[in-house]
Amino acid sequence: MKNINPTGTKAWKELEKHFKEIENEHMRDMFKNDEERAEKFNIQWEDFYLDYSKNRFNEKTRDLLMQLAEECELKEAINSYFSGVSINQTENRPVLHTALRSAKDSEVNVEGANVIPEVEEVKTKIRNFSEEIIGGDRKGYTGKAFTDVVNIGIGGSDLGPVMVTDSLRYYKNHLNLHFISNVDGDHVHDTIQDLNPETTLFVIVSKTFTTMETISNATTVREWFLKSVPEEEVSKHFVAVSTNLEEVESFGIARENIFPMWDWVGGRFSLWSAVGLSISLAIGYENFQSLLQGAHKMDVHFRDSEFENNLPVQLAMLSIWYNNFFRAESEAVIPYTQYLDKFPSYLQQAIMESNGKSIDRNGDKVNYETGTIIWGEPGTNSQHAFFQLIHQGTKLIPADFIGFKKSLFGDKDHHDKLMANYFAQTEALLNGKSEAEVEEDLKNKGLSQEEIDKIKAFKVFEGNKPTNTILVDKLTPESMGKLIALYEHKIFVQGVIWNIFSYDQWGVELGKQLANKILEEFATKEVVNHDSSTKKLLKFYIQN
Numbered sequence: 001m002k003n004i005n006p007t008g009t010k011a012w013k014e015l016e017k018h019f020k021e022i023e024n025e026h027m028r029d030m031f032k033n034d035e036e037r038a039e040k041f042n043i044q045w046e047d048f049y050l051d052y053s054k055n056r057f058n059e060k061t062r063d064l065l066m067q068l069a070e071e072c073e074l075k076e077a078i079n080s081y082f083s084g085v086s087i088n089q090t091e092n093r094p095v096l097h098t099a100l101r102s103a104k105d106s107e108v109n110v111e112g113a114n115v116i117p118e119v120e121e122v123k124t125k126i127r128n129f130s131e132e133i134i135g136g137d138r139k140g141y142t143g144k145a146f147t148d149v150v151n152i153g154i155g156g157s158d159l160g161p162v163m164v165t166d167s168l169r170y171y172k173n174h175l176n177l178h179f180i181s182n183v184d185g186d187h188v189h190d191t192i193q194d195l196n197p198e199t200t201l202f203v204i205v206s207k208t209f210t211t212m213e214t215i216s217n218a219t220t221v222r223e224w225f226l227k228s229v230p231e232e233e234v235s236k237h238f239v240a241v242s243t244n245l246e247e248v249e250s251f252g253i254a255r256e257n258i259f260p261m262w263d264w265v266g267g268r269f270s271l272w273s274a275v276g277l278s279i280s281l282a283i284g285y286e287n288f289q290s291l292l293q294g295a296h297k298m299d300v301h302f303r304d305s306e307f308e309n310n311l312p313v314q315l316a317m318l319s320i321w322y323n324n325f326f327r328a329e330s331e332a333v334i335p336y337t338q339y340l341d342k343f344p345s346y347l348q349q350a351i352m353e354s355n356g357k358s359i360d361r362n363g364d365k366v367n368y369e370t371g372t373i374i375w376g377e378p379g380t381n382s383q384h385a386f387f388q389l390i391h392q393g394t395k396l397i398p399a400d401f402i403g404f405k406k407s408l409f410g411d412k413d414h415h416d417k418l419m420a421n422y423f424a425q426t427e428a429l430l431n432g433k434s435e436a437e438v439e440e441d442l443k444n445k446g447l448s449q450e451e452i453d454k455i456k457a458f459k460v461f462e463g464n465k466p467t468n469t470i471l472v473d474k475l476t477p478e479s480m481g482k483l484i485a486l487y488e489h490k491i492f493v494q495g496v497i498w499n500i501f502s503y504d505q506w507g508v509e510l511g512k513q514l515a516n517k518i519l520e521e522f523a524t525k526e527v528v529n530h531d532s533s534t535k536k537l538l539k540f541y542i543q544n
């Protein structure tokens with residue numbers, strides 16, 4: 001990957017000048033002055049429709065953003081990303097979650113060897129295992145079929161499977177899925193208290209198999225299991241997903257019960273690997289395969305489309321426009337379906353663990369803003385919670401509105417109400433409500449001029465709040481795969497432009513080290529070498 005400071009490019013300098021021309025322009029006027037605006041700024045691809053016309057930009061902005069992408073050699077970077085080159089340079093690894101969903105007969109080489117046959121072998125193992133568990137052919141130690149599956153993992157070994165099984169719960173079978181992630185003992189005990197060891201399968205997911213939370217939870221669960229079950233039955237109830245086969249074996253899980261993964265799959269991009277075993281168990285292998293197929297289609301679209309018609313590229317460059325020129329600090333993701341209620345928190349790890357970096361690829365501190373803060377909740381609930389701030393607060397918060405043309409249960413009345421809100425919100429955010437409109441409204445309601453003057457300022461909506469409207473035909477495993485991959489590639493593009501390494505996560509290490517040290521101090525009750533605040537807090541805690 002080239003090492004290019006984006007602020008040194010011609011396009012960046014032009015964008016800075018251009019920003020001054022456009023920053024105070026209202027989108028209302030942009031629409032008034034250009035009837036073709038919605039025609040110009042949309043991308044239709046398969047069952048996806050992206051309208052990005054409700055953004056504070058024009059054709060010149062788009063051209064300059066595309067020029068910025070060219071100057072930062074995005075095309076070359078995309079080729080490296082898909083080719084198996086070690087683009088995760090700080091860990092000296094390729095980044096190949098895309099290989100997990102590529103065609104059976106494709107070839108992706110890592111250090112000269114094609115990895116696709118291995119990927120296919122693991123997929124076959126996932127398929128067979130899922131089918132045996134779902135079909136009741138593989139049974140627990142007393143001969144009963146499994147009813148419950150517990151995924152034990154954290155971060156990427158939890159968030160992807162949790163989010164997808166939750167988002168696709170309409171497609172779920174009879175198995176009850178549970179997720180234990182937090183090292184909080186209340187989480188693990190609360191989850192296992194009602195489980196029957198005879199009919200519960202435990203899937204321990206940890207790429208490294210050294211993560212404190214996961215190993216502690218897995219150990220606690222195994223102890224609970226062994227209270228009522230002989231040790232030789234563990235193999236029927238515990239399987240693991242990991243790259244660290246030795247550690248898994250020393251935990252007591254037999255090799256045939258291990259689903260391997262590879263170090264070229266990053267944790268937060270791993271749901272496409274055996275980390276997605278609980279997804280396959282919950283919705284069946286065919287649906288899991290459709291999820292992968294959807295992601296693969298998005299990969300091909302991203303790799304091969306011109307930047308102008310490229311969904312991830314457009315979304316990424318717009319986000320850079322707001323982050324680096326408007327200095328917007330956060331972005332909201334608002335799905336208009338309750339099924340996607342976990343999607344924003346999934347994206348928080350994917351996006352913020354990837355692009356929350358301040359050192360560039362040269363090892364220097366960046367002199368520009370990088371990773372955006374991501375947050376969100378489903379509409380319409382969020383309209384009754386934080387939308388006030390988006391509409392009338394002081395901060396600029398670009399938002400992605402994700403909606404579906406069809407509902408899953410087919411209740412048209414509800415769906416129309418939901419979608420009316422989806423469209424109304426982006427319209428309100430664009431146009432706002434002027435003082436004149438407020439006055440007119442209040443006059444019609446019979447208020448006196450004195451009353452109107454007192455209240456009108458509070459009722460004005462400035463508008464000019466940017467949104468992207470992502471309208472998808474229907475929530476299916478395939479469209480879900482496309483949606484996740486869309487954001488994965490947006491992350492990649494932004495990392496390239498910001499000249500940072502998106503695929504490491506050194507920022508999570510320090511806290512882990514200090515926690516281990518504090519744990520030792522809890523054991524000895526000797527608190528040393530801390531700042532006075534932490535020392536006092538630790539002593540206060542230890543007293544109990």
Ligand code: F6P
Pocket residue numbers: 154155156157205206207208209210211214267268353505508
């Ligand atoms: O939070 C840091 C992290 O390394 C994530 O990137 C990863 O998804 C998570 O911990 C879990 O790691 P593992 O799968 O190795 O247990």
